[in-house]
Amino acid sequence: xxxxxxxxxxxxxxxxxxxxxxxxxxxxxxxxxxxxxxxxxxxxxxxxxxxxxxxxxxxxxxxxxxxxxxxxxxxxxxxxxxxxxxxxxxxxxxxxxxxxxxxxxxxxxxxxxxxxxxxxxxxxxxxxxxxxxxxxxxxxxxxxxxxxxxxxxxxxxxxxxxxxxxxxxxxxxxxxxxxxxxxxxxxxxxxxxxxxxxxxxxxxxxxxxxxxxxxxxxxxxxxxxxxxxxxxxxxxxxxxxxxxxxxxxxxxxxxxxxxxxxxxxxxxxxxxxxxxxxxxxxxxxxxxxxxxxxxxxxxxxxxxxxxxxxxxxxxxxxxxxxxxxxxxxxxxxxxxxxxxxxxxxxx
Numbered sequence: 001x002x003x004x005x006x007x008x009x010x011x012x013x014x015x016x017x018x019x020x021x022x023x024x025x026x027x028x029x030x031x032x033x034x035x036x037x038x039x040x041x042x043x044x045x046x047x048x049x050x051x052x053x054x055x056x057x058x059x060x061x062x063x064x065x066x067x068x069x070x071x072x073x074x075x076x077x078x079x080x081x082x083x084x085x086x087x088x089x090x091x092x093x094x095x096x097x098x099x100x101x102x103x104x105x106x107x108x109x110x111x112x113x114x115x116x117x118x119x120x121x122x123x124x125x126x127x128x129x130x131x132x133x134x135x136x137x138x139x140x141x142x143x144x145x146x147x148x149x150x151x152x153x154x155x156x157x158x159x160x161x162x163x164x165x166x167x168x169x170x171x172x173x174x175x176x177x178x179x180x181x182x183x184x185x186x187x188x189x190x191x192x193x194x195x196x197x198x199x200x201x202x203x204x205x206x207x208x209x210x211x212x213x214x215x216x217x218x219x220x221x222x223x224x225x226x227x228x229x230x231x232x233x234x235x236x237x238x239x240x241x242x243x244x245x246x247x248x249x250x251x252x253x254x255x256x257x258x259x260x261x262x263x264x265x266x267x268x269x270x271x272x273x274x275x276x277x278x279x280x281x282x283x284x285x286x287x288x289x290x291x292x293x294x295x296x297x298x299x300x301x302x303x304x305x306x307x308x309x310x311x312x313x314x315x316x317x318x319x320x321x322x323x324x325x326x327x328x329x330x331x332x333x334x335x336x337x338x339x340x341x342x343x344x345x346x347x
Contacts, residue, residue: 071105082117087165133207176225193249
């Protein structure tokens with residue numbers, strides 16, 4: 001997977017003050033699903049969600065790694081969209097590596113939130129609702145609303161910080177990136193600590209998990225990388241490394257030694273869309289630097305006649321693109337980010 005080259009970009013270095021390290025505060029005992037989690041233990045829980053038409057109970061799988069010392073509580077969630085799989089493996093790798101006797105605070109790992117969508121290899125729930133538009137949910141609402149309510153009650157409300165892991169939608173692919181409210185100082189430092197190749201200022205979507213957490217003043221990051229229904233090793237490793245950096249930033253865990261990356265800060269992105277239907281011939285890749293009006297490919301008919309050039313609307317880098325060469329008028333082709341600055345990680 002591509003990655004922006006900081007040396008090729010004219011950026012302002014060392015944006016913002018040094019990271020403000022959060023202070024660990026002793027917290028009350030952690031209780032999930034009616035079970036109190038002892039200090040220094042790893043506990044696997046299954047939270048009942050609903051029964052299928054066959055009578056089989058569907059449960060939300062949760063692993064809690066509770067440290068021996070008090071500290072922040074971080075939730076890790078993935079597969080809110082059931083076909084987005086990179087986050088599932090990111091959480092598997094992190095959760096298996098953490099040792100309770102070396103951890104301060106707790107990590108609540110939920111590798112699959114939309115269990116129904118995962119079984120169907122679908123973004124949505126069986127009623128075609130998007131779970132990430134149903135938060136904070138209701139105990140008496142639709143299936144999406146009830147699942148969102150359960151997750152908020154048992155996981156989010158217990159935590160001081162959160163990371164929600166995603167991929168691009170079907171037939172698209174994303175450069176590893178963090179989306180967050182960069183106007184919030186605590187969330188901004190949290191995003192910088194993760195150290196993704198790109199951090200993007202993104203307002204909250206109505207009904208999203210990130211919005212619901214923000215209303216509870218919980219700093220939350222959304223990590224996007226790769227594509228649906230595929231594992232991408234580079235995207236997965238970038239996510240694992242980012243979580244380790246966050247754990248170190250929060251004073252929860254000492255991670256293995258790793259290189260400190262430069263992060264590109266973005267406040268403006270644009271999707272370039274097809275002006276006509278046809279066959280899309282893309283000539284740029286993830287992480288490529290592009291200039292305003294630079295050709296990024298062309299659309300033609302099946303014989304290659306009457307090609308229409310597709311050009312970048314601004315200077316920036318490619319942070320996402322469509323994967324399907326068959327396009328209709330208005331389809332999203334290339335996602336370009338205007339780079340504001342490059343941030344050097346400070347230790």
